[in-house]
Amino acid sequence: MADASWLTEFPDMSRRELLTIRKTLDGAYRDFSREYGDTIEALFDPLLSFLVWFENLLIITPWWVILFIITAIVHLATRSLKLSIGVVISLLLIGYFGMWEDTMRTLSIITVCTIMSIVIGIPIGILMSRSDRAQSIVTPLLDVMQTMPAFVYLIPVVMLLGIGKIPGVIAVVIYAIPPVIRLTNLGIRLVNKETLEAATAYGATPTQRLFGVQLPLAMPTIMAGINQTIMMALAMVVIASMIGVKGLGQPVLKSITNQYFTLGLLNGLAIVALAIIFDRVSQSYAKRTQRHLEGHDNG
Amino acid sequence: MANSENALIEIEGLYQIFGSSPEKVLPAVKGGASKEEILADTGHTVGLQDINLTIGKGEIFVIMGLSGSGKSTLIRHFNRLIDPTAGKIKVNGDDIMxxxxxxxxxxxxxKMSMVFQHFGLLPHRTVVENVGYGLSxxxxxKTEWKEKAKEWLETVGLSGYEEQYPSQLSGGQQQRVGLARALCTDAEILLMDEAFSALDPLIRFEMQSQLIELQENLHKTIVFIxxxxxxxxxxxxxxxxxKDGKxxxxxxxxxxxxxxADDYVRAFAKDVNRARALLVKNVMQRAQPILSIDNDTNKADEIxxxxxxxxxxxxxxxFEAYSKISENYSASWTSVPSLRRNELLQDVLPKMLRSKVSLPVLNKDDELCGYLSHQSLAEMLKI
Incomplete structure (x- = not known):
């Protein structure tokens, strides 16, 4: 055809073809989720029961016991009186403004997501640090995970598993895991070459090198990654609430749709308070375990 | 010279070529192409070419060269931190390849332990844990190696620092930890990669003295870069x-x-203060013209x-020396001071200048092992 319209208009695929592609893919995925959805959901059952158990534990336990435990953990990790008092005051305020239960729900899901990110992320980071090939495969994947709008990957997760806690956890982990992977990889790659050579020269096996030299020396960097992961998980709370994750995100969502500014602000502030507690605790814990880096007392 | 009986480390035809496919470039390097040609033609860097070495048991073998000469690469072949492109490395007769x-x-x-230029200590382990690393x-x-690590720390003069972290120590102290760590494993061979180069001159001299002193008792085989x-x-x-990997x-x-051997070595040797670099044993005559006290002068004349x-x-x-001071005098016995075989030439200069005759050189058991004449000393100090 001697039609020159492609010069003025982009020669795009016809609407019908596009529709066919969409329908085929959607149909295939729908079939897949109908076929295997239950099986996959069953795989996540142990995680779900743990989540429910942990959330109930935090809610059922009397508030003052939780308050005491959290403050004790904070104090043990940071040894800072100021921070501990700050934690007590902010938790009391959270309770006073009626957000205790939601805060406990968020706390539980964030804790579980962080643990999962660490458990999955650190081995992947280690793998990346050992093989340039693994690094070149995983890095673009992490880029996609960090830039793809969360709503987009919520769709297939919800299609597969419906709404609820598990899809929420998966969404949060996908969003929050990249920093811990990236910084584990980076931290191990930055370990002083001569130090590693020394370990090898004295006959350390690869396992002894990993656990005796590489991971301990990469720990400050890995801790920075974990810290970032926690912060990103908290940032996901509101989005996760759209697929049925209960907690501080839901009131925020409600206040957006109903224009309740104060409700939104209060719950937002509660999230901020949690974030600060997590951040300070993980950072000062990391700092305290890296005391050997301070050095230079006498030379 | 190390002969084949007490040879501990033997290196034969060692080549190291860095690049994407070293094996393909190897024939050209063996054929005698220069480093520059190889780099221009193939983009490969020739690290080492045709190294043949025999290192004897109990000797301190120094490998010297400017930066980029491949010396640090070479020492990393001894314990295979780097694998060669071609060649054999034998230790105690076993081909470690x-x-x-x-x-x-x-x-x-x-078999081997190593001391590194920038110490290579583990920053998260205390000093005593670093020293015991090889054993751990x-x-x-822990109870066993800690005991031993403490002993070695004492030997290098660092007792009391056990629970410090490396970053709390000065450079010289850190390298002492590095040395103690290397000695703690009881390995027969000690590899020292520019071990003292990062230290300031005074500390460096001190560490050299300490190494010499330790070696007197330990008789390790030391490869020193x-x-x-x-x-x-x-x-x-x-x-x-x-030089340039050769x-x-x-x-x-x-x-x-x-x-x-060539201008390169000559340029190195020119700057050396020989009086400070050479020991009495390097210059002395190894003969032992000694006479028992009971013998008479006729016997002395004969010798x-x-x-x-x-x-x-x-x-x-x-000691007494029997010697002619000049042609016109007949020989006579005079009492003389003695020298040690491990003394630096500059330290024996005053004694030599005060004496008219050659001086006896003693080993560490106070036995005569040679003598130093004015003529050989003068020859040696002449540039």
Missing amino acids: QFSMKELTQFRRH IKGQK THDLDEALRLGDRIAVL LVQVGKPVEIILNP LKEYDVVFRKTKSGD
């Missing part, structure tokens, strides 16, 4: 000079100074014909 991963680990744990990864119990000829001369029983000369310190001096030990343990 044939070792499996497991054998190699065992070999590294028991062998699976020894340096770019400093003064250090090489001070420590080395033999010295290998490396061995230029291997020999005793005296040979390097007095008979440099005098062969050597230009005869010594005898008096009952009090002092």
Whole structure:
């Protein structure tokens, strides 16, 4: 055809073809989720029961016991009186403004997501640090995970598993895991070459090198990654609430749709308070375990 | 010279080529193409070419060269931190290139230890834990290796620092920890990669002295890398000079100074303060013209014909020399001071200048092992 319209208009695929592609893919995925959805959901059952158990534990336990435990953990990790008092005051305020239960729900899901990110992320980071090939495969994947709008990957997760806690956890982990992977990889790659050579020269096996030299020396960097992961998980709370994750995100969502500014602000502030507690605790814990880096007392 | 009986480490035809496909470039390098040609034609860097070395048991073997000469690459072949492109490395007759991963680990744990230029200490372990590192990864119990690590720390003069972290120590102290760590494994061979180069001159000299002192008792086989000829001369029983990945000369310190193989070595040797670099033993005559105190002068005259001096030990343990001061005088016995074989030439200069005759040289058991004449001393100090 001697039609020159492609010069003025982009020669795009016809609407019908596009529709066919969409329908085929959607149909295939729908079939897949109908076929295997239950099986996959069953795989996540142990995680779900743990989540429910942990959330109930935090809610059922009397508030003052939780308050005491959290403050004790904070104090043990940071040894800072100021921070501990700050934690007590902010938790009391959270309770006073009626957000205790939601805060406990968020706390539980964030804790579980962080643990999962660490458990999955650190081995992947280690793998990346050992093989340039693994690094070149995983890095673009992490880029996609960090830039793809969360709503987009919520769709297939919800299609597969419906709404609820598990899809929420998966969404949060996908969003929050990249920093811990990236910084584990980076931290191990930055370990002083001569130090590693020394370990090898004295006959350390690869396992002894990993656990005796590489991971301990990469720990400050890995801790920075974990810290970032926690912060990103908290940032996901509101989005996760759209697929049925209960907690501080839901009131925020409600206040957006109903224009309740104060409700939104209060719950937002509660999230901020949690974030600060997590951040300070993980950072000062990391700092305290890296005391050997301070050095230079006498030379 | 290390002969084949007491050879501990033998390296034959060692090549190291860096690049994407070293095997393809190897024939060209073996064919004699220069480093520059190889780099221009193939983009490969020739690290080492045709290295052949034999290192004897109990000697301090120094490998010397400027930066980029491949000396640090070479020493990393001894324990296979780097694998060669071609060549054999034998230790105690075993070809370590044939070792499996497991054998190699065992070999590294028991046969060789290493001291690094920038110390290579583990910053998260305390000083005593660093010293015991080699033993702890062998699976020894903490109570056992800690005891031993403490002993070695004491030997290098760092007791009291056990629970400090490396970053709390000065450079010199950190390298002492590095040295103690290397000695703690009881390995027969000690690899020292520019071990003292990062230290300031005073500390460096101190550490060299300490190493010499330790070696007197330990008799390890030490491979020492340096770019400093003064250090090489001070420590080395033999010295290998490396240039652009090739061995230029291997020999005793005296040979390097007095008979440099080419202009490169000559340029190195020119700057050396020989009085400070050479020891009495490097210059002395190894003959032992000694006479028992009971013998008479006729016997002494007989020996005098062969050597230009005869010594005898008096009952009090002092030495007397029998020598002609000049042609017109007849020889007579005079009491003389004695020298030590490990003294630096500059330290014996005053004694030599005060004496008219050659002086006896004693070993550490106070026995005569040679003598030093004014003529050989003057020859040596002449540039």
